[in-house]
Amino acid sequence: MRVRLQLRTLLPVLATVALLLLFSMTALGQCSMCRSSLAGSNNAFFIRNFNIGVLVLLIPPVTIFCSIFVALKRYKAADREEQREDHTS
Numbered sequence: 001m002r003v004r005l006q007l008r009t010l011l012p013v014l015a016t017v018a019l020l021l022l023f024s025m026t027a028l029g030q031c032s033m034c035r036s037s038l039a040g041s042n043n044a045f046f047i048r049n050f051n052i053g054v055l056v057l058l059i060p061p062v063t064i065f066c067s068i069f070v071a072l073k074r075y076k077a078a079d080r081e082e083q084r085e086d087h088t089s
């Protein structure tokens with residue numbers, strides 16, 4: 001029951017964040033120093049590709065970060081299940 005309640009509250013939040021990211025006009029994925037040095041450039045194709053490259057480089061750290069939390073959550077759930085079995089025996 002509790003998981004269903006958490007899912008009901010988490011799903012609209014995730015959908016809202018996804019829609020905001022989907023409909024955002026620009027995704028400036030670089031630091032202010034990189035942005036200022038690219039602002040002087042007249043090559044729009046290079047600037048666009050640079051932004052995409054920075055965003056692509058975010059994928060491995062985010063994946064690692066999320067994987068750690070998924071593993072910890074599964075470990076904690078297994079530990080709780082083991083404790084329940086010990087109390088019922």
